[in-house]
Each structure stands twice: as structure tokens, then as C-alpha cells.
Amino acid sequence: MSMMIALALTAGMPVDLGYAQIPDATKEAQAAELMAELRCLVCQGQSIHDSDVDMAADMRRVVRQKIAAGEKPSEVRAWLIERYGSYVTYDPPLSWATAPLWLAPLLLLAAGLWLARGSLRRRRRA
Amino acid sequence: MIAEAGLAALWFAAAMALLQLASAALGLRLKQDELAAAVRPVAIAQGALAALSFALLIILFLRSDMSVLLVAQNSHSAKPLLYKFAGAWGNHEGSMLLWVTVLALAGAGIAMFERKLDRATLIATLGAQAFIALGFYAFLVIASNPFTRLDPPALDGMGLNPLLQDPGLAFHPPTLYFGYVGLSIAFSFAVGAMITREVGPVFARAMRPWVLGAWIFLTIGITAGSYWAYYELGWGGWWFWDPVENASLMPWLAATALLHSVNVLAARDGLRAWTLMLAVVAFSMSMLGTFLVRSGILTSVHAFAVDPTRGSFILVLLAIYIGGALALYGARVGRVKAGQPFDLLSREGGLVLNNLLLSVILGIVLIGTLYPIVAQAMGQQLSVGPPFFNKTTGPIALFLVAAMAVGPMLRWRRDEANAILEKMTVPAGAAALVTAATFLAADDASWMEIVGLGLAAAVAIASFAPLWRRNLLRTPLFTWGMIVAHFGCAVSLAGMAADSAFTSERLVAARYGQPYYVGPWRIVLNGVAPVVGDNWSAVEGRVTAIRSDGGTPLLLTPQRRFYASPPTDTAEASIRTRVDGQLYAVLGAQDAQGRWQLRLWWKPFVTLIWFGGGLIALGGALSLIGRISRERRSVRRREEAE
Numbered sequence: 001m002s003m004m005i006a007l008a009l010t011a012g013m014p015v016d017l018g019y020a021q022i023p024d025a026t027k028e029a030q031a032a033e034l035m036a037e038l039r040c041l042v043c044q045g046q047s048i049h050d051s052d053v054d055m056a057a058d059m060r061r062v063v064r065q066k067i068a069a070g071e072k073p074s075e076v077r078a079w080l081i082e083r084y085g086s087y088v089t090y091d092p093p094l095s096w097a098t099a100p101l102w103l104a105p106l107l108l109l110a111a112g113l114w115l116a117r118g119s120l121r122r123r124r125r126a
Numbered sequence: 127m128i129a130e131a132g133l134a135a136l137w138f139a140a141a142m143a144l145l146q147l148a149s150a151a152l153g154l155r156l157k158q159d160e161l162a163a164a165v166r167p168v169a170i171a172q173g174a175l176a177a178l179s180f181a182l183l184i185i186l187f188l189r190s191d192m193s194v195l196l197v198a199q200n201s202h203s204a205k206p207l208l209y210k211f212a213g214a215w216g217n218h219e220g221s222m223l224l225w226v227t228v229l230a231l232a233g234a235g236i237a238m239f240e241r242k243l244d245r246a247t248l249i250a251t252l253g254a255q256a257f258i259a260l261g262f263y264a265f266l267v268i269a270s271n272p273f274t275r276l277d278p279p280a281l282d283g284m285g286l287n288p289l290l291q292d293p294g295l296a297f298h299p300p301t302l303y304f305g306y307v308g309l310s311i312a313f314s315f316a317v318g319a320m321i322t323r324e325v326g327p328v329f330a331r332a333m334r335p336w337v338l339g340a341w342i343f344l345t346i347g348i349t350a351g352s353y354w355a356y357y358e359l360g361w362g363g364w365w366f367w368d369p370v371e372n373a374s375l376m377p378w379l380a381a382t383a384l385l386h387s388v389n390v391l392a393a394r395d396g397l398r399a400w401t402l403m404l405a406v407v408a409f410s411m412s413m414l415g416t417f418l419v420r421s422g423i424l425t426s427v428h429a430f431a432v433d434p435t436r437g438s439f440i441l442v443l444l445a446i447y448i449g450g451a452l453a454l455y456g457a458r459v460g461r462v463k464a465g466q467p468f469d470l471l472s473r474e475g476g477l478v479l480n481n482l483l484l485s486v487i488l489g490i491v492l493i494g495t496l497y498p499i500v501a502q503a504m505g506q507q508l509s510v511g512p513p514f515f516n517k518t519t520g521p522i523a524l525f526l527v528a529a530m531a532v533g534p535m536l537r538w539r540r541d542e543a544n545a546i547l548e549k550m551t552v553p554a555g556a557a558a559l560v561t562a563a564t565f566l567a568a569d570d571a572s573w574m575e576i577v578g579l580g581l582a583a584a585v586a587i588a589s590f591a592p593l594w595r596r597n598l599l600r601t602p603l604f605t606w607g608m609i610v611a612h613f614g615c616a617v618s619l620a621g622m623a624a625d626s627a628f629t630s631e632r633l634v635a636a637r638y639g640q641p642y643y644v645g646p647w648r649i650v651l652n653g654v655a656p657v658v659g660d661n662w663s664a665v666e667g668r669v670t671a672i673r674s675d676g677g678t679p680l681l682l683t684p685q686r687r688f689y690a691s692p693p694t695d696t697a698e699a700s701i702r703t704r705v706d707g708q709l710y711a712v713l714g715a716q717d718a719q720g721r722w723q724l725r726l727w728w729k730p731f732v733t734l735i736w737f738g739g740g741l742i743a744l745g746g747a748l749s750l751i752g753r754i755s756r757e758r759r760s761v762r763r764r765e766e767a768e
Contacts, residue, residue: 019714019723021633029570032631037513045368047511050361052697052714090511097506101497105518108489112482 017064018057024068031067034076035060037090047090129194132182133273136223139175139230140263142168143256146233150253154246154321162249166237169252172259173234180214180227183272187214193279196220196272202283204661212296219272221299225416226262228307229255232336236311241761243315243332244324251318258310261443269439294354301347302374306412308340309377312384313409316402317451320458325398330391333405335754337388340408341381342746348374349739360699360712362631362727364735367515372495373415376488380408383484386477394538396467396474399459400481406455410448411488417444418495469540476533483526487519494518520574527581527619530612531588549591557584564627571627578623585616603752611745618738624731635721645728647671647709654713654722662687664698667713667722671702684713684724708732 022028035049040056048056048063059080066076080088092098146168153162186194187210190203200217201210209216215224233255240248266272315333319325351374356364365371384404390397417440468474494510501508535549561580564571589612592605632644636651643649652668669682682700689696702709707730714723 015635016717019633019717020635037511039509039511045366046361050359050363050366085507087507087509089513090509091513092508092510097501097504098508101493101510101514104493105486105490105522108486109522112486116478116482 016057016061017068018061022064022068027067028064030073031064034067034073035063038063038077038080039088039090041084041088128182128186128189128191129273129275132179132186133267133271135175135179135182136263136266136273139172139179139226140260140267142172142175143230143259143263146172146256147253147260150249150256154249154253162245165249165252169237169256170234172256173230173232173237176227176230180223183220183223184211184214186273187211187220190283192281192283193276195274195276198276198280198283200283202661204282206660208293208296215299219266219270221303222262222266222270223272224300225303225307226259226266228304229259229262229310232307232311233259233314240332242328242757243318244322244328247315247318247322247324247329249318250321251314254314254317255311258314258447261446265439265443292354292358294350294358298347298351298354301343301350302415305340305342305344305347305381306377306415308336308343309381309408309412311336312340313405313451316405316409317454320402320454323458325391325402327392327395330388330401331753331757334385334388334392335750335757337381337385337405337408338746338750338753341378341385342743342750344374344378344381345739345743345746348378349736349743352739353736357699357701360697362629362699362710362712362725362729364625364732367494367512369495370419372491373418376491376495377408377411377415379484379488379491380404380411383481383488384408386480386484390474390477394468394474397478397481402455402459404481406448406451407488409451410444411492413440413444413447417441468538471536471543471546472540473533473536473538476529476536479529480526480533483522483529487522487526490518490522491515516574524574524577524581527585527615530615531581531585534592534608534612535588549594550588553584553588553591556587557581559583568627575623575627578619579627582616582620582623585619586613589613589616603755604749605752607745607747607749607752609745610748611742614738614741614743614745616738617734617741618736621731621734621736621738625729625735628730629732630728632726634724634726635717635719636724637721642724642726644709644726645707645730646674647726647728648674649711649724649726651722651724654716657685659687662689664688665713667700667711667724669700669711669724671709680709682709682711684711686713686715703733706730 022031032049036047038048038059040046040048040051040053040059042055043051043053046056048059063076063080066079067073077089081093086093086095086098092101094102146165149161149164149168152158153160153165183196186197187201188207190197190201190210192198192203196217196219197213200220201213205213213220215221233252236248236255237252243251312333315329315336319329319333348371351371352364355366355371356362384401384407387397387401387404391401494514497510498508531553532546532550535546557580560583561576564576564579568575589609592609593601630645632642632649634642636642638651638653641648641650649669649671652670654665654667657664657666664685664687666683666685669684671680671682680702682702684700685698687696687698688694697712697714700711707728710727710729712725714725716722
């Protein structure tokens with residue numbers, strides 16, 4: 001009951017989405033996940049979710065407003081990448097420039113297995 | 127006078143290192159026993175002189191001698207004593223001097239206590255240690271002299287980054303440095319063995335304590351650093367995949383692989399070339415770690431360590447060391463005889479899998495950390511962060527944990543699949559049960575969180591399997607060490623998965639007296655009051671928290687602090703620990719309507735992450751004590767027999 005009163009009270013006031021959550025928990029979860037992977041452009045290696053500076057708050061406000069208005073996280077991410085370049089996301093989108101990065105784990109695993117298999121076979125013959 | 131004496135001691139230590147290298151090289155080359163005999167005492171002298179130099183630097187900091195540039199830049203007469211003391215290594219020059227001091231002391235330790243290794247390999251090892259140290263001495267006296275005078279002296283110091291004014295600072299960097307230096311000692315052993323071609327169980331047993339020791343310090347350093355970032359940075363996160371964190375994680379991964387492979391070499395005389403390679407890699411990673419932190423080539427939250435010009439000096443050192451080590455490896459590995467053969471399904475096979483997966487994780491972290499630099503050089507601006515590392519290393523790490531449940535049950539040389547399946551019934555059943563329960567309880571948890579909790583349960587049980595049908599009192603201490611360390615991994619994994627799956631976060635513009643809810647807690651901001659500390663002032667929120675199912679209320683006091691010199695403001699999180707998790711509160715700014723930003727987290731079982739890290743380090747320590755005491759006993763027995 002008191003929870004609902006609290007919600008009703010806050011709903012009546014202007015909320016700054018740079019510093020407040022979206023009332024809809026599902027949407028807030030989507031926004032939070034996205035904000036954690038967006039880079040604060042003026043900080044030293046922090047996500048906008050983690051940063052205190054004004055620009056991070058501005059970006060959080062944009063993200064929350066768009067998500068609250070019903071946009072999908074992937075659309076918001078694409079919009080931000082178009083605006084700020086792929087530097088803005090910690091989850092580098094797959095492209096020719098990032099293909100080696102995303103393929104690296106598979107290649108490493110394959111190379112490792114090949115190395116280990118080769119040495120095991122040699123041992124068996126020995 | 128003290129500063130000049132410190133610099134003189136540093137120069138003399140460097141001269142001793144040169145003498146140590148020369149007499150080791152010439153002594154071995156020309157088979158001059160008198161020359162080679164000088165290596166041990168010279169190594170001890172080098173250690174003593176380096177320690178003297180570092181001790182003098184600490185005295186300068188304790189006396190707040192503002193006629194020394196480094197003290198004036200990094201200290202302040204009004205600072206609490208502990209931070210004056212820690213300030214000696216809380217900066218570039220001091221930390222490099224600490225590095226080389228620990229390295230020199232380790233060399234002196236080998237010279238005094240190493241008795242197993244054959245003489246030629248020992249001399250070669252000390253020669254390699256002197257070679258590594260020489261680069262750092264050159265770096266210190268040429269590019270970063272800690273004893274430079276300031277004329278005229280400063281009236282007072284410029285203080286220290288308030289973020290660093292924390293007990294964490296006093297211990298976090300030195301622990302990591304001990305780890306890095308330990309790995310460079312392990313590397314010196316590998317070089318010694320490669321030079322004399324004596325790669326076998328004796329070499330493995332001589333190197334093992336240093337690998338274990340380094341690994342313990344790295345584990346403590348990473349665990350403590352993670353907790354420090356968690357409570358000091360105030361973002362509720364405990365690992366950010368920040369380049370500097372990665373720089374400490376990579377040597378740890380290499381050391382973990384090395385400490386498993388060195389056991390194969392010591393027990394079964396297998397994996398010779400691979401163990402040498404890992405020693406080279408582990409050392410390279412610790413040098414790379416130092417380089418990444420010190421050069422500031424990567425933007426990161428650890429930006430206080432930034433300094434590009436010195437970075438290029440370390441880069442040259444890095445190239446010489448790693449290039450030289452790889453060249454020596456390439457030249458000598460062909461002559462290292464293959465080790466003993468073994469079956470795929472055996473303890474050795476399990477350890478090979480461990481090494482394979484750890485190496486792949488290491489490779490991913492390395493590539494992910496360096497990729498932005500390479501991309502930038504090719505004109506592409508991009509960021510690689512938590513989503514990439516979690517998606518790529520996460521599944522491999524989970525597979526590694528699954529292998530950890532089985533590995534210790536396997537026998538050396540060969541084992542039967544049926545016997546293993548039988549032994550795995552209970553852990554596998556526990557894993558299935560916990561996985562199913564988590565799946566039902568938390569419908570929005572990701573597959574990695576669910577599998578993580580299941581595997582944690584399996585390993586927690588399976589880690590005790592080596593004790594099955596064994597006399598507990600006669601079980602060797604290093605077996606207990608393995609059990610505790612593996613159990614610690616399970617505990618830590620459970621904490622990570624629980625925190626990731628069940629954390630609740632609330633961000634509110636708080637009015638006085640109004641209730642807010644996070645997890646099972648009802649939170650009220652009662653007021654905000656000013657408080658004053660040694661060299662800061664703050665506003666402090668008075669927050670009470672009551673659990674929905676009753677119990678005594680908790681008081682939380684998150685602060686916004688303002689430091690005068692240098693002017694900075696920081697958020698001091700307030701954290702209350704319960705058995706089943708932590709309540710975490712951060713106070714933000716006040717808005718126009720008089721409401722305070724309040725960030726609240728309830729993090730179920732998050733403390734298990736660091737508790738598990740502590741258990742891992744404890745397991746390492748038990749193992750180290752067990753190994754050393756067994757070696758001692760066997761040496762005594764050999765001496766009695768002679």
C-alpha cells in the first residue's frame with residue numbers, strides 16, 4: 001500500500017530521468033542493461049551507468065526517455081552509434097574492423113585444441 | 127643528505143647487479159669457479175643496497191622532506207602517518223623503486239636459501255635476475271629518479287589523490303608487485319634451466335614455490351583491488367574489465383596455468399617445453415601489466431598512473447626482455463627432451479585441459495585489452511568492454527570450472543571413464559538440483575547465471591572428493607591447499623552468479639521521511655548533516671533500513687566528501703553486510719526541490735566473491751607451506767643419509 005502511495009506521490013512531480021528510474025520495471029531493466037554497456041564519452045573508461053558527470057546523466061536521460069517511449073534497446077543503441085560512432089558502446093558491433101576481435105576466441109580455442117591434440121598423439125606413439 | 131644517500135645506494139645496487147650478471151655470465155662461459163662463486167654474495171649485497179635505498183625513501187616521506195620533488199608532489203605534512211608511509215609507493219618513481227627492491231630481495235633470498243638446484247642452473251638463474259633488475263635500475267636512475275631535489279623547497283606538499291587515501295592503497299599495489307616480481311623470479315629459473323638444459327623435476331620443484339608465492343600475492347591483490355573498487359568507486363560493481371584490472375588478471379591467469387603445469391613437470395616429468403613457455407608468458411604478462419599501468423596508454427579509471435614518455439622506456443625494456451626470452455626459448459626448446467607420455471583421460475590430461483582453457487581466456491583478455499589501441503592506430507575508434515569479455519570468456523570459464531570438478535579425482539597416467547562417472551554422481555546431481563531450482567526461482571536470470579550457480583554447487587562438493595576414504599590427519603598439507611583453493615573458486619563463482627542474477631537497484635530523488643524499497647528492505651532518508659574529517663568536509667546522509675520481515679533497523683551513512691588539497695569531491699558509499707548479502711547506499715546531489723539523489727542496491731551473497739578469493743589465496747598458502755616443509759624434510763633426509 002505505502003509503495004503505491006510513494007509511486008503516486010513521485011508520479012505527480014517532474015522526474016529527471018538522468019537520475020531517476022523509469023517507473024516500469026521491465027523497461028528500466030532494459031535501459032539499465034543498455035546504459036551499462038554505453039561508454040561515458042568524457043570519462044576515463046566508465047559506463048554512463050557508473051558515472052557522476054553531467055554528460056553521462058544527459059545520455060542516461062536520452063536512453064531512458066527513448067526506452068520509456070517504447071523504443072527497443074537495439075534501436076536506441078543503433079541511434080547512439082550513428083550519432084557518436086562505435087566508440088560509444090563497450091559491445092563492439094560486428095563489422096570488418098571488429099571481425100578479428102570476435103573471431104579471436106574461436107581461433108584461439110581451435111589453435112589450442114590443435115596444439116594439445118598434436119602433442120597427445122605424439123605421446124601415444126612414444 | 128638522506129636523499130643523496132638513497133640515490134647512492136641505488137647506484138651501488140645497480141653496480142652490484144652489473145657485477146652479478148658479469149660474474150655469472152663469465153663464470154659459466156669460462157668455467158671459472160671463483161667468478162661464479164662471487165654471484166651469491168653479490169646478489170645478497172644487491173638486495174641489501176636496494177632495500178636500504180627504499181628504506182631511505184620511506185624516511186623522506188615520513189619526515190615530509192619537501193626539498194625532495196617526489197615528496198612535495200605526492201605528500202602533505204597534514205596527512206595521516208599511514209598515508210605518508212604508503213605515499214612512498216603511491217606514485218610512479220616510488221612504485222618502481224619498490225618493484226626493483228622486491229626483485230633484488232628475492233634474488234638475495236634465492237642466493238641464501240636455494241639448495242636443491244644444481245650449481246650451474248642456480249648461477250644462471252641469478253644472472254637472469256640481475257639482467258632483469260638492471261633494466262629497472264637504468265629506468266630509475268635515468269628516467270624516474272625518486273630522489274631528485276627541489277630547489278627551493280616547497281612550503282608544503284601537493285597532497286595525494288583523495289581516492290587513494292584509503293587503507294587499500296597501502297596494500298593493494300605492493301601485493302600485485304610482489305606477484306609480478308615472483309613471476310619474474312620464476313622466469314629467471316626458466317632462463318637458468320634453458321641455459322644449462324636442466325629442465326626436469328628438480329627445476330620444477332625449485333621454481334614451484336616462487337610460482338605459488340607469486341600466485342598467492344596476485345590472488346590477494348586482485349581480490350582486494352576488486353573489493354576496493356567496489357566500495358571506493360561507489361558504482362556497486364566489483365569488476366569493470368578495465369584495462370588496468372585486466373593487466374593484473376592476465377599475469378594471474380598465466381600463473382594459474384603455470385602452477386598447474388609445473389605440478390605435471392614435478393610429479394611426472396611431463397609438459398617440459400610447455401612449462402618453460404608458460405614461465406616466459408607469465409613474466410611477459412607481468413611486464414606488460416607494469417607497462418600498461420605505468421604508461422597510461424589505455425584510458426582507464428586508474429588514470430593516476432598515466433605517463434607516456436616513461437611508457438616508451440618500459441616498452442623498450444619489455445621488447446628486450448620478452449624478445450630475448452622468446453629467442454632463448456626458440457633456440458633451446460628443440461633440445462629439451464620430450465617428457466613422459468600419458469593418456470588423455472588422466473590427471474595430466476585434466477591439467478592439459480586446464481592449461482588450454484586458461485590460455486584461451488588469457489588470449490581473449492589480451493586481445494580484447496589491446497584491440498582498441500591497434501584499431502586506433504588504424505584510424506578506428508572503438509571500445510571493448512564488459513559485454514565482450516563476459517560473452518567470450520564467460521562460457522569458457524564455466525567449462526573450466528566444470529573441468530575443475532572432475533580433474534582432482536583423476537589418477538596420474540591413466541584412469542577409467544566408468545570410475546570417474548561413478549565418482550561424479552553426487553556433484554552432478556547437486557548441480558542439476560541447483561540449476562533447476564535457480565531456473566524456477568529466478569525466471570529472468572541468464573543461462574550463465576543459472577549454470578554458474580549449478581556448477582558452483584557441483585565444485586563445492588567435488589572439491590572435497592580427494593579426501594574420500596583418506597586419513598584426514600595424514601593427508602598432505604598441499605592436498606588440503608588444493609581442496610581449499612578449489613572450494614574457494616566455487617564460493618566465489620556462487621557470489622558472482624548470485625550478485626549478477628539477484629541484485630536489485632533503486633535510484634530515487636529522496637524526500638526526508640518517505641519510504642523507498644529495494645529488495646527486502648524499506649529505506650528512509652531521515653536527514654542530511656555536515657561532518658568534518660582530517661582533511662575533508664562532507665555532507666552525510668542518515669539513512670535507516672528495515673527488513674520487511676522485521677529485525678533491528680540498520681543505519682547507513684553515505685557521504686559526499688570535499689577534499690581541500692587537491693580540490694576534489696568524492697562519494698563515500700555506505701555498506702552494511704548481512705549474512706545473505708550487502709546493502710549499499712550512495713548519496714548524490716540535492717535537486718531544486720530539495721530532494722537528495724540516493725542510489726541503493728541490495729546485493730544478495732555478493733560478499734562470497736571476495737570470501738572465495740580469500741579462500742583461494744589461503745589454499746595457495748597451505749600448499750606453499752606443505753611443499754616447502756616436504757622439501758625441507760627430504761633435504762634433511764638426504765643430508766642424514768650422506
